[in-house]
Amino acid sequence: MRNKAPLTGYSLIFLGAAFIIADADALFNMYYLHYVSIVVGMVILLAYYLTTRSEKNLLCRIGFHKFEHVGWDNEVPFRLIYRCQRCEYVKRVIRSSGGGGM
Ligand SMILES: [Zn+2]
Numbered sequence: 006m007r008n009k010a011p012l013t014g015y016s017l018i019f020l021g022a023a024f025i026i027a028d029a030d031a032l033f034n035m036y037y038l039h040y041v042s043i044v045v046g047m048v049i050l051l052a053y054y055l056t057t058r059s060e061k062n063l064l065c066r067i068g069f070h071k072f073e074h075v076g077w078d079n080e081v082p083f084r085l086i087y088r089c090q091r092c093e094y095v096k097r098v099i100r101s102s103g104g105g106g107m
Contacts, residue, residue, distance in 0.1 A: 010053040017046030065092040072096065 021043035051067055058066040065071075070089035078084035083100045 010049055014046045014048075014050035014053065017042045017049065019046075021046065060092045060094070062091040065089060065094065070094055070096075 021039040021041075024039035024042070054067045055063065060066045071091050072087040073090055074085060075088045075095075076086045078086055078097055081097075081099065085098045085100060086095060087098060088095045
């Protein structure tokens with residue numbers, strides 16, 4: 006049932022945010038229940054990422070990589086290559102506005 010953890014976490018955060026936006030205390034007198042929902046959701050997500058990912062750096066495990074631009078992809082035009090300074094994780098991003106124009 007591990008795969009349900011992220012969904013549960015995001016659902017709780019979304020629900021809490023929705024209640025805040027809808028100003029639910031006026032209707033249900035829920036006090037701080039929506040904040041609890043968000044906090045619990047974030048804790049579930051963090052626990053999930055910390056236990057399932059293998060990056061050494063804790064920030065990297067929860068998705069906060071420290072990317073630096075290391076070059077351009079040779080295969081695809083306008084595709085930038087970023088690498089994390091901490092865990093060497095590489096991501097490639099296609100820049101939609103491929104220059105030109107001006
Ligand atoms: Zn990283």
